[in-house]
Amino acid sequence: MKKKILEILKSSNDYVSGQELSRLLGVSRTAIWKNIKSLKAEGCEIDAVNNKGYKLVAQPDIVDADTILPLLNTKVLGRELFWYNETDSTNTRAKAAGETDGADGSLFIAELQTAGKGRRGRSWEAEKGTIVAMTYLLRPDIDIACVSRITLVAAVALARALAQIDGIKPQIKWPNDVLINGRKVCGILTEMSSEGTDINYVVVGIGINVYNNSFPPEFADRATSIELENGVGYNRSKLIAAVTNEFEQIYNQFLENQDLTFLQDEYNSLLVNRDRQVYVISGNERTEYTALGLSPDGGLLVRTANGEVQNIISGEVSVRGIYGYV
Ligand code: ATP
DSSP states (O other): OHHHHHHHHHHOSSOBOHHHHHHHHTSOHHHHHHHHHHHHHTTOEEEEETTTEEEEEEOOOOOSHHHHGGGOOOSSTTSSEEEEEEESOHHHHHHHHHHTTOOTTOEEEEEEESSOBOGGGOBOOOOTTSEEEEEEEEOOOSOGGGTTHHHHHHHHHHHHHHHTSTTOOEEEETTTEEEETTEEEEEEEEEEEEETTEEEEEEEEEEEESSOOOOOTTTGGGBOOHHHHHSSOOOHHHHHHHHHHHHHHHHHHHHHHSOOGGGHHHHHHHBTTTTSEEEEEETTEEEEEEEEEEOTTSOEEEEOTTSOEEEEOSTTOEEEETTBOO
């Protein structure tokens, strides 16, 4: 009943009278009133005016299968969708499904992660309902050496989806971060399970800052959210669907021959450090290079001080601008 009332209010630009709602839904006006009260309690802003009726002013940004599935145009990604109000980490949920019979393309989404993860055991932090926290479970039939390239495919999908938002101009910090105005708005964590050279499954975890308006001091100077950038944020279901639609398209192209040549120009146009001096940090070692662009195997092509071109493999390295984060 609540859902039907919401649909009617959503489709009308004007007030809908209680009488009209009760006629359309075949219930009493008291039942309508009770359901409106409950919708308000869930966060819907509904204006009620005597002799006019009800008007939907604003809806909370609810994320669930009902809000996402109608927006997907994918065949595989997101077709099995698991939503958690609270969980440890969506990567952990996806891995548990990967260990059993979780389907290729399954998508795990959480409102709150109590143990959100970054690379090398670091954490991904956010308050409940402020971010998109989601993980795809994939079962690709590819060479194990090519798995890390999926992170780059996901980064371009994220950049394409974010670019659909008015006023947002995303960039990529190789290999796994998407930035706006030089600050991190998304992180990607790809993990794999294999036996020998056989891949059991791959999980691609994505965190997108949507409504966060502050960050812990340790990284406040290099993090941002969509809301901080455009003043309003963005509907998270739309964003999840846009990322999923873009990701499936690029992922399928990648699966054809696992080579990233097709993505090089686009990736390079998004690369925040392109043609700039960077430090590549590996453990305690820090080497200065000029970042040149993406290599077809997913590495970062760089020029050394004596003019030699090298290919940095993503594994355990971080890239930093020589004067700061980028
Ligand atoms: P590097 O730039 O060193 O390669 P990274 O981009 O690989 O780092 P990740 O491991 O992907 O970093 O993400 C974890 C790091 O991101 C944390 O150590 C913290 O600094 C930062 N971080 C954690 N939560 C958020 C968030 N919500 N928004 C932006 N940055 C965050």
